[in-house]
Amino acid sequence: MPATSANLGPGFDAFGLALALYDELTVLPGGSGVSVEVSGAGAGEVALDESHLVVRALRAGLDALGVSVPEFVLKCTNRVPHGRGLGSSSAAIVGGIAAAYGLAGVALDREHIVALANELEGHPDNVAAAALGGFTTAWVDGGVGRAVRAEPVEGLRATVYVPEVRVLTKQARGLLPDVVPHADAAANAGRAALLVTAITSRPGLLMTATEDRLHQEHREPVMPETLALVHKLRGSGLAAVVSGAGPTVLVLDALSGKKIPVLPAAPDGWTRLDLAIDPAGVQVWSTALDGESSPRAE
Ligand SMILES: Nc1ncnc2c1ncn2[C@@H]1O[C@H](COP(=O)(O)OP(=O)(O)OP(=O)(O)O)[C@@H](O)[C@H]1O
Ligand SMILES: [Mg+2]
Structure with a gap:
């Protein structure tokens, strides 16, 4: 599995x-x-x-x-x-x-x-x-x-940065607000729709399509290092997100023949795994x- x-x-x-x-x-x-x-x-x-x-x-x-x-x-x-x-x-x-x-x-x-x-x-x-x-x-x-x-686009690769610490899904969910601004909900709906196209055929859109305004930033108090790593990776042009309820960070990119993105090494105490899509x-x-x-x- x-x-x-x-x-x-x-x-x-x-x-x-x-x-x-x-x-x-x-x-x-x-x-x-x-x-x-x-x-x-x-x-x-x-x-x-x-x-x-x-x-x-x-x-x-x-x-x-x-x-x-x-x-x-x-x-x-x-x-x-x-x-x-x-x-x-x-x-x-x-x-x-x-x-x-x-x-x-x-x-x-x-x-x-x-x-x-x-x-x-x-x-x-x-x-x-x-x-x-x-x-x-x-x-x-x-x-x-x-x-x-x-079907994910050919060459789609997932890199995960896994920390030693664990965060209970329940705890990470408990931080989310009950009500969100309409503008944030609208932005996420649009990005989610775009992500289907980005993952299946247009990986050049992954950066924009992985933007979130509904949950990731709210998790910051229980996983500050995770959010810091997401911000750092996104700042260098990599499509980084919080994986599930965290604290792992996921980076999506597509390996094309011409350009192989260079990903930074894992921070101290973290493990980096480059994974194909199952x-x-x-x-x-x-x-x-x-x-x-x-x-x-x-
Ligand atoms: N292979 C397994 N065998 C038995 N119990 C497991 C197994 N995998 C997970 N569990 C149980 O589920 C708990 C982890 O579930 P949890 O949903 O919190 O994290 P996760 O599934 O690893 O991450 P996420 O749901 O955020 O992707 C473990 O602490 C353990 O109790
Ligand atoms: Mg789980």
Whole structure:
């Protein structure tokens, strides 16, 4: 399951981008009870029982598919850092549901995965990109999470600057005002529409199209270094935004044959990752037929 970056500047709670950084799961039916093994991100921190997020999503998926697998061993290899704005919770939820499809021996119904994952996650932007890959626009219709996928322009690259510190999504959201000026709402609507064109065919417009007036600056009190880095990168002509609820910073650019943008090194205590766009969303590699389910993405 891929990491994902949501919002992308103006598309608050709507846009998502799937990134080529993956968590992997293996589910082996049998054993006694539920046993969870975790390596990588979250090891030693996340619960190892029924309350583990992947287990909860797997159970929800199995229930929805009418399949019973009471006992299993779940092995998680996690590369998506937790609590940084790179969609680790969505990867876990979408992966757990996809594993249920694998165990049931049923081909993935990605629309259903978006809807069910949205119920568990509470918002559809990250789960949409994790389920569909590429660039997604998500919305909620009568309580049901839905999404469409668009193909990013060739050579689109995402660079993420990931700090050591974590910021709870709840805390970052709590800072947002209930009411915004009409002019700011109008500016964001226009930029969001423009971003669809910029990401899919006109990357030269990315700088303008990633401008936001609704949420990023409000998060400054809990992530001052993130906003400082966004301002610095934008000041040097790079399309930088807060990734999801932060504190990671995402820079979008397109590698063309002629011009390869030079990106600055990560500040002290931060890690920089240059990532391709994940094209396809969650993948199941083997299924119930050979006795195990291993959702991951190629
Ligand atoms: N692979 C996983 N296995 C189990 N629990 C997980 C996993 N990934 C995330 N979680 C749970 O979700 C929490 C992180 O979720 P949170 O939504 O705050 O951050 P995020 O998903 O990494 O970033 P964002 O939602 O801003 O993109 C973790 O602390 C952990 O409890
Ligand atoms: Mg999350």
